[in-house]
Amino acid sequence: MLRRTLLTAAPAALALPAAAQDWPTAPIRGVVPFAAGSATDIVARLFAERMREGLGQPVVVENRAGASGLIGAEAVARATPDGNTILFGTNSTNAAANALFRRVPFDMERDFAPISLLASVPLLVAVAANSPHRTLNDLLTAARARPEAVTFASASSSQRVATEMLASMAQARMLHVPYRSSPAAVQDLIAGRVDLFVADQAVILPAAQAGQLRVLGVTTRGRSPQLPEIPTVAEAGNLPSYELFAWFVLVAPAGTPTPHIARLNAAVRQASANPELRQRLEQVLGMTVTPSTPEEAQAFMRSETVKWTNAIRAAGIEPE
Incomplete structure (x- = not known):
């Protein structure tokens, strides 16, 4: 699974530029591209509730399910890049989609700005x-x-x-x-x-x-x-090379101002340190909380895209 070293790979809090101090001024829309009750929804709601402390504004979770997560992910990719709309993405939306579908209405690297990894399971x-x-x-x-x-x-x-x-x-x-x-x-x-x-x-x-x-x-x-x-x-199953796990990531539309990304990243880090969040995710649900820098998130998603693409091709799954 994603190594716990990401917890200490970067400073516990990012220095926020002056431009980020007065933002956000309104609630942030956090899109979950799957239905309520899904693992992504559970992770999103736990983080959203506690990110309010670091942002001074609520993160309002919105479920936009459909097309294996593509509908919600596309909505965020096309949103105004002002930091007020973010995506609680997964390996499904941010690593496997391009290999599974012939027509994907977004590109992971081109259309999204990573904020932080959240958890793996x-x-x-x-x-x-x-x-x-x-x-x-x-x-x-x-x-x-x-x-x-x-x-x-x-x-x-x-x-x-x-x-x-x-x-x-x-x-x-x-x-x-x-x-x-x-x-x-x-x-x-x-x-x-x-x-x-x-x-x-x-x-x-x-x-x-x-x-x-x-x-x-x-x-x-x-x-x-x-x-x-x-x-x-x-x-x-006597299948020694079999290994996969799911992960969750927070991203914003490409072009979101760097100070806003930094503010959101700091809020994720603060939320990740919350004992109740960690107890719920790690002790109850068996997840590993994995906050990261935006750069670490980007590198991880690139490597996972290769991994999932290879797994899809090896399994003989034809794009839909």
């Missing part, structure tokens, strides 16, 4: 509690024996890529069932209307802890501290 491979697939190996064996008989849900690019990559590496073929939101996919998984869902730990963990879902594997190289008894996909 493992994905969990989950089935219903009463699923006949007791282990990941059971599920993959069934998928190999009957191509496309096993169905999988996805509500974002990262969820689809993680599952397609799993199937490809296991030499299996599963049937994709797209959903508009992660909460809807979880409900159908619990009800048995779909067989498999690979999603952010923050989305799966509550239902797993309630006994409604069974977790078969963790997508990161190491086991999750919240679920130490659950093997990694590499272990459970």
Whole structure:
């Protein structure tokens, strides 16, 4: 996962130019390109609530879901670059999109100005509690024996890529069932209307802890501290090179004044130090809080774009 060294890689607070001292003068619109209740929405609301302390103005979260996050991301890319509209982006919108879709209405590097990384989280491979697939190996064996008989849900690019990559590496073929939101996919998984869902730990963990879902594997190289008894996909599926994780980033439209970026970055850093935010994200949801400089965020997104693009191509996913 994204290394904790980013927490100390830059000064704890940026020196703010005089031009940033009187800004913002109105509430900031924080666009979440996924539905309420998604992992991105959870992260956004926790940060937005605490960024107010550093900005002196509220960050009002607005959910603009659709097209695997492209609708909300495009809205921010086209917004006036004055710092008053920001995007709570993810690896889906800011790394994988260009490889998954033939027509993407924005370019990650050209149209966005990074503010800071926010957090990273493992994905969990989950089935219903009463699923006949007791282990990941059971599920993959069934998928190999009957191509496309096993169905999988996805509500974002990262969820689809993680599952397609799993199937490809296991030499299996599963049937994709797209959903508009992660909460809807979880409900159908619990009800048995779909067989498999690979999603952010923050989305799966509550239902797993309630006994409604069974977790078969963790997508990161190491086991999750919240679920130490659950093997990694590499272990459970005998797929030693399998590793993916989700991450969250805050960006603004390209051309946003540098002093405003600095002010927003400082607000993220202040929010990241909040004990309640860290306890909720790290201890409850199994995330790692990862504030960074804008430059670190840019470099990380570039490297992740290469990683996700290679994973998409290796899984044989054709652009839509």
